[in-house]
Amino acid sequence: MTIVVVGAGPTGLFTAIALARRGHDVTVVDRDPGPVGDAPWRRRGVMQFAHAHTFRGPVVDALQTEIPDAVALLRQAGATVAAADDGTAIALRCRREVFERVLRQVAAGRHGLTMVTGHVDGVIRNGNRAVGVRVHGTRVPADLVIDASGRAGRITRETGAAGLSAPCGAAYVTRQYRVPDGAAHGPVNGPIGLSLSLTGYFAVAFLHDAGTFSITITHGGTDSRLRLLRHAPVYEAAVRAIPVLGQWLEHAEPITPVLPGARLHNTYRPQVDADGRPLMPGLIAVGDAVCTTTPLAGRGVTLAFRQAQALVEMLHSRPHDPVAVGVEFDAWCHEHIRPWFLDHVHGDGDRLRRWAGGDVDLRQRLPSDLVVAAAGADASLRAEVTAYERMQTLPSDLDRLQQRARAVYLTGWRPAPAPGPTRAELGELCAQCATGQPVPV
Ligand SMILES: Cc1cc2nc3c(=O)[nH]c(=O)nc-3n(C[C@H](O)[C@H](O)[C@H](O)COP(=O)(O)OP(=O)(O)OC[C@H]3O[C@@H](n4cnc5c(N)ncnc54)[C@H](O)[C@@H]3O)c2cc1C
Numbered sequence: 336m337t338i339v340v341v342g343a344g345p346t347g348l349f350t351a352i353a354l355a356r357r358g359h360d361v362t363v364v365d366r367d368p369g370p371v372g373d374a375p376w377r378r379r380g381v382m383q384f385a386h387a388h389t390f391r392g393p394v395v396d397a398l399q400t401e402i403p404d405a406v407a408l409l410r411q412a413g414a415t416v417a418a419a420d421d422g423t424a425i426a427l428r429c430r431r432e433v434f435e436r437v438l439r440q441v442a443a444g445r446h447g448l449t450m451v452t453g454h455v456d457g458v459i460r461n462g463n464r465a466v467g468v469r470v471h472g473t474r475v476p477a478d479l480v481i482d483a484s485g486r487a488g489r490i491t492r493e494t495g496a497a498g499l500s501a502p503c504g505a506a507y508v509t510r511q512y513r514v515p516d517g518a519a520h521g522p523v524n525g526p527i528g529l530s531l532s533l534t535g536y537f538a539v540a541f542l543h544d545a546g547t548f549s550i551t552i553t554h555g556g557t558d559s560r561l562r563l564l565r566h567a568p569v570y571e572a573a574v575r576a577i578p579v580l581g582q583w584l585e586h587a588e589p590i591t592p593v594l595p596g597a598r599l600h601n602t603y604r605p606q607v608d609a610d611g612r613p614l615m616p617g618l619i620a621v622g623d624a625v626c627t628t629t630p631l632a633g634r635g636v637t638l639a640f641r642q643a644q645a646l647v648e649m650l651h652s653r654p655h656d657p658v659a660v661g662v663e664f665d666a667w668c669h670e671h672i673r674p675w676f677l678d679h680v681h682g683d684g685d686r687l688r689r690w691a692g693g694d695v696d697l698r699q700r701l702p703s704d705l706v707v708a709a710a711g712a713d714a715s716l717r718a719e720v721t722a723y724e725r726m727q728t729l730p731s732d733l734d735r736l737q738q739r740a741r742a743v744y745l746t747g748w749r750p751a752p753a754p755g756p757t758r759a760e761l762g763e764l765c766a767q768c769a770t771g772q773p774v775p776v
Pocket of ligand 1: 344346388454485486630632639
């Protein structure tokens with residue numbers, strides 16, 4: 336089959352490499368020309384490129400199955416895989432840039448895969464059937480168009496798909512650092528690095544490749560003083576004010592500016608109409624073009640690769656019927672991806688309410704993060720919440736733990752916030768620091 340993939344982000348490249356391996360003739364079009372040697376890569380079209388990423392274990396499993404060379408190259412580049420005692424991959428620790436560079440490198444050497452630099456202006460149709468794309472006015476015909484154009488992509492929106500959307504309720508600032516050879520990073524409390532739930536906000540330090548790491552502070556965006564965190568001196572004063580996090584800055588050199596972000600949405604886009612007919616036969620969206628979830632949970636690439644694997648398998652078993660595959664894939668996404676979107680919508684809304692001072696609400700179904708947290712008081716929940724955390728089960732598998740988790744909260748137990756300023760104190764610190772007043776340490 337001749338296939339055009341729009342977008343050379345993680346989803347587009349993974350999908351294209353996997354399809355080319357199965358003998359399809361694949362062209363990937365992206366407006367970004369890709370990196371040139373080791374020169375800095377000013378990535379176009381992906382605002383989160385230099386923002387903190389950690390990749391969950393299923394990303395490693397997907398790469399190991401489909402593109403094992405990529406895992407080897409990532410390790411050569413200094414990425415590490417954190418694994419559980421039983422060998423299950425928990426996380427791939429590397430910067431997003433390193434991750435994408437490696438995928439690009441594999442794609443460039445893949446027989447049957449052509450990379451084209453250009454902007455896809457739109458889909459060419461015969462009637463309503465997609466039969467290719469227009470790149471700078473030039474026609475690129477195809478039996479199947481795959482839309483991997485990401486959260487900001489416009490391709491699938493041409494179909495008039497009525498997507499679902501709800502705010503993530505997260506404003507954040509992030510910065511990457513490097514420690515010199517041999518220097519230790521700061522204290523960790525999990526395989527990805529350090530994750531702290533403070534009063535009214537979160538702070539994390541993600542370990543990356545080759546001595547690099549990133550620190551991110553995330554809040555609800557309601558306190559305007561926290562916008563000052565985008566200024567480097569304010570940001571570093573805030574990081575130092577969180578005792579265990581401040582230790583990460585010892586010996587570390589920043590390698591990016593402080594990068595702010597906000598107004599992200601959880602989104603889900605079906606690809607069939609109310610009667611189950613494809614919105615545009617011959618066009619299939621995958622990855623962020625189908626579903627985005629709050630970055631706080633670091634699930635995006637896992638959900639994207641899961642979709643890509645499912646789609647590739649469906650196309651392999653029905654190579655002559657991409658239109659039927661589009662319908663089958665939408666049904667699969669409805670069953671396996673939409674639940675994660677709904678999980679985030681419920682969890683994000685409740686987190687914002689609690690960040691604003693609300694208590695655990697036992698009148699409603701507990702959101703997944705509270706079921707997971709309850710394992711801190713009732714160890715018998717641990718095995719099942721671990722399966723959810725590793726994304727080995729769907730969120731609905733936590734439903735059977737609802738009663739036991741509620742019992743924990745009915746005793747009055749609550750997860751203890753990590754030591755550090757409350758959100759109001761952090762806001763005060765930002766305001767003081769921005770006006771040059773001494774900041775209490
Ligand atoms: C702040 C932030 C932090 C995140 N952190 C994590 C994390 O820790 N872990 C995790 O797993 N996920 C994380 N995610 C989600 C993750 O970044 C996405 O899931 C991932 O980028 C999806 O990849 P994609 O290939 O589908 O889309 P993208 O990465 O957006 O790639 C789309 C590509 O399509 C190209 N394109 C778009 N339109 C056109 C066009 N018309 N013509 C040509 N090219 C086009 C773009 O240039 C781009 O290269 C985070 C997201 C955000 C916003």
